[in-house]
Amino acid sequence: MDFIFMLTRQDRTVEDCLALAEEIRPLGLRHVGFKDVGVEPAILAKLTQRLKADGATVYLEVVSTTPEACLASARNAVSLGIDCLLGGTDVEAIMAIIAPSGMAYYPFPGRPHGHPTRLDGTPDLVATHCAGFVARGCAGADLLAYRATEADPLALITAARQGLGANGRLIVAGNVDSAARIRDIAAAGADAFTVGTAAFNGGYAPTMGSLLSQLRAIEADCRAVAQGTPQRAGGRR
Numbered sequence: 001m002d003f004i005f006m007l008t009r010q011d012r013t014v015e016d017c018l019a020l021a022e023e024i025r026p027l028g029l030r031h032v033g034f035k036d037v038g039v040e041p042a043i044l045a046k047l048t049q050r051l052k053a054d055g056a057t058v059y060l061e062v063v064s065t066t067p068e069a070c071l072a073s074a075r076n077a078v079s080l081g082i083d084c085l086l087g088g089t090d091v092e093a094i095m096a097i098i099a100p101s102g103m104a105y106y107p108f109p110g111r112p113h114g115h116p117t118r119l120d121g122t123p124d125l126v127a128t129h130c131a132g133f134v135a136r137g138c139a140g141a142d143l144l145a146y147r148a149t150e151a152d153p154l155a156l157i158t159a160a161r162q163g164l165g166a167n168g169r170l171i172v173a174g175n176v177d178s179a180a181r182i183r184d185i186a187a188a189g190a191d192a193f194t195v196g197t198a199a200f201n202g203g204y205a206p207t208m209g210s211l212l213s214q215l216r217a218i219e220a221d222c223r224a225v226a227q228g229t230p231q232r233a234g235g236r237r
Contacts, residue, residue, distance in 0.1 A: 004031040004192055006032075013039045014038065045079075059082065081101075087108050087112075089107060094107070109126045120149050121148075134167070154184055170192070
């Protein structure tokens with residue numbers, strides 16, 4: 001399972017993202033992303049170049065709240081040279097924008113709303129949406145499972161996995177803030193997860209202080225789940 005570190009806090013890209021890209025370089029993270037709000041496109045362009053130079057797969061998650069803004073973010077993702085675009089719900093329009101770039105697209109299933117984003121919708125709806133994504137050529141889905149307002153998060157993950165089938169990649173985004181949640185989402189069928197705020201505010205590993213320590217703890221728990229080994233003793237359960 002892949003860990004995607006988001007250079008974001010409270011659903012916004014952090015203003016010092018360029019400096020933080022340098023700070024995390026020693027970790028050699030393979031998957032790094034950010035949101036389409038918080039800093040100017042020129043900064044995101046520099047950030048994308050820096051992350052790609054370090055060999056990372058770069059993700060942009062759309063949290064814009066209007067259809068027009070979402071499409072503008074998709075166009076910006078193409079100009080930035082992003083590898084994977086996350087979020088949005090207007091699948092056909094976004095796919096038409098990004099198709100020439102070869103970018104992988106992971107829409108939001110369910111009914112996302114607000115900022116920070118919440119997720120309405122039942123497991124049946126999520127499964128239906130995910131099946132539709134695959135049929136339209138999407139790479140998978142970006143599921144805000146732990147932002148759900150009316151369904152059990154793990155039930156949504158299981159439903160999304162069923163809808164995507166064997167080939168669609170399932171990313172769980174938002175509030176993955178403990179080793180137990182990493183374990184649970186892996187068991188339910190997730191292929192990847194994002195962490196941003198929980199690393200920045202020290203909430204993932206409360207006994208550790210620095211951002212690098214938080215990220216090392218997340219990576220260790222991710223490896224432990226993948227290897228089926230006992231989880232780190234110091235992490236929050």
